[in-house]
Amino acid sequence: MKNISTPIIPVDLNLVNNSDKTAIDYKAICLFAATGFFWGADTYWTNKKVLFPGSNHQVDEANQLIDSKAYFKWHYTPKKNYSFEEALEDFTTLFETIVEEQIGDQQAILPISGGLDSRTQAVALKHLNKKVTAYSYSFTGGYSESGIAEKIAKACEFDFKKFLIPKSYLWQNVEELAEINQCYSEFTHPRQMAVLEEFQKMKGVFSLGHWGDVLFDKGAPAEYTEKEIITLVKKKVIKKGGLALGEALWEDWQIEGNFQEYLDAKIKELLAKIDIEHIPSKMRAFKSLFWAPRWTSVNLSVFKKAHPITLPYYDNRMCEFICQVPEEYLADRKLQIAYIQKRNPEVAKITWQDERPFNLNNYHLNKMPYNLPFKIGRKLKGGMQKLSNKKYIQRNWELQFLGEENEKQLEKYLFDQQFCNFLPQKTVQKFYHKFKNEDDVFYSHPVSILLTLSIWNKKFNHDQ
Incomplete structure (x- = not known):
């Protein structure tokens, strides 16, 4: 008998047996085909299941689950008379405490994008006076994500490396990648695989910003109903062309019933595990329970192949904190923006990629007529590229397929x-x-x- 405690947002797949007979779970594979990740406890096999997050489990010598008890359940219990300034102070203390504990005296390896999650980490690491090697990567022939990242690194006085994701790297790495992620994710998403050897030359531990954008933004429109949240889940998770592929596999394998009805039933089943009436929080909990561990966490294994990983937004205390913060403070990234503005005003002045050409201080101007010059410039640039017949790379599969x-x-x-x-x-x-x-x-x-x-x-x- 052994005891296993799963984090609120697990990094690793904790697999248990529920049968001695091996059989392929064709229904689960159809859902994987439609969305790119496995749902709930599903795997490729009917006799292999994933342990539920935020729970204490007892497993026998045959690795079969004996008992599970939740030690945490997602909820929405905002503190009363809780001001934004108090929430910001609590977030500041908690976030920097987590980063301090995770990094300690080690060198931090920080991937930086043009967004807010890694930028928030950069500000914390700078404030805590940590040794940091920052990096960013862009697609060969695509938009240079490294431009914004380099400015953030420079403002924080970090060493900085630029990586270009090359064409056709996948084919010399795909078999190794399959061993690393066990085929629980499609292979064009973990672009870090292209620079794994470069990662291995670095020293330290990764500080990864995954899941900050989900915890620190609105979960869903507050006026949504239970029925509408099912539609929203489908809109968020079904990939382009995914539904058609899922239905085709369902038909090929002659599975009884209807694939879309099975998909709807699965969403309802998982939503029923979340006892929250507040729709935005229910959606955030749904993503954190079933999307983060089965989608986001899968390719963290590539980072782990090079160095240990730390994830401040995955910390149990951060999840507990989120449940007590009023939705209006989380929506539109308010807490992260205020934290960066307070701790490092210079970093706040650097362009926010999602709101180009504006930054954290003036992004509210990203509307007509203020953004008209940028829109015209981008359109002209696109036109010039078409005239030159030069393809602008935006996605990894374009380089690999x-x-x-x-x-x-x-x-x-x-x-x-x-x-x-x-x-x-x-x-x-x-x-x-x-x-x-x-x-x-x-x-x-x-x-x-x-x-x-x-x-x-x-x-x-x-x-x-």
């Missing part, structure tokens, strides 16, 4: 005979044809999922 050499590698996996025995070739051909000839943006997700399933089938499906 497009072009003759990429196609050869992709097709090697998609039309592998072993994979054709698992999934009818006509389905693979249909989605690949649509990707190549109709809409590569819309069908990039189905193709990426099919690639993932092909490699999973090759490496982990011993039931074939």
Whole structure:
């Protein structure tokens, strides 16, 4: 007998057995195909389940679950007569305490983007006088994310490295990546895999900003009903082309019932586990319980391959704090913005990527007529790129799937005979044809999922 305590937002998959008989969970794979992550306790196998977050579990010698008791349940209990200034002070103390405990005397390795989560960490690390190596990466031939990141690093006096995600890196790394994330995520999302060797040359521990944007923003419109939140969940999690792929696999595997009805029932089942009437908080809890561990956490394993990781927003105390903060303080990133403005006014003056060309002090001007010059400039730049026939890279799959050499590698996996025995070739051909000839943006997700399933089938499906 052993005891396992799962964090409120787990980093690792804690798998237990519920049967001695191995069987593929085709329904779970259909949901994975539609959304890019596994839902609830689901895995590729009916006899392998993931332990529920925020709970204490007893597991026997055969790794079967004996008992579970929750030690934390998401709730919405905002403090009464709690001013924004008090919330900001509490957040400041808590956030910096967590960062101090996580980093200690170690070197921090900080990925910086043009957003707010890593920027908030940068400000805390600077205030705590930590040794920091910061970095950012951009797509070859795409928008330079490193520009804003470098300015933040310079303002905080951090060492800074720029990385470019190269074309076709995936094919020399995809088998290793499959071992790292066990095929629980499609392979074009963890772009950090392209610079894993560079990470390994660094010293220290990662300070990662994952999940700050969910905890510190509005969960959903307050006026939404329970029925509307189901629609919102589907809108948020179903990928372009994902629903069509999920339905196709459901039909190919001759699963009884209707895929969309199963999807709706699954969402209702998981929402029912959250006893919160306040809709924005219920949505935030839903994401944190079922999305963060099964989507966001999966590819943290790539960082862990290089160095230990720390995640201040994942800390149990941060989750407990969020449940006590009035929604109006969390909405629109108010707490993070106020924290940066207070602790490091110079960093607040640096462009906020989502509100370009404005910063944290004037982003409210990102509307007509104030943003008209920027919009005109961006449109002219786009027009010049079209005239030059130069493709502007915005997504990792464009670097990994497009072009003759990429196609050869992709097709090697998609039309592998072993994979054709698992999934009818006509389905693979249909989605690949649509990707190549109709809409590569819309069908990039189905193709990426099919690639993932092909490699999973090759490496982990011993039931074939």
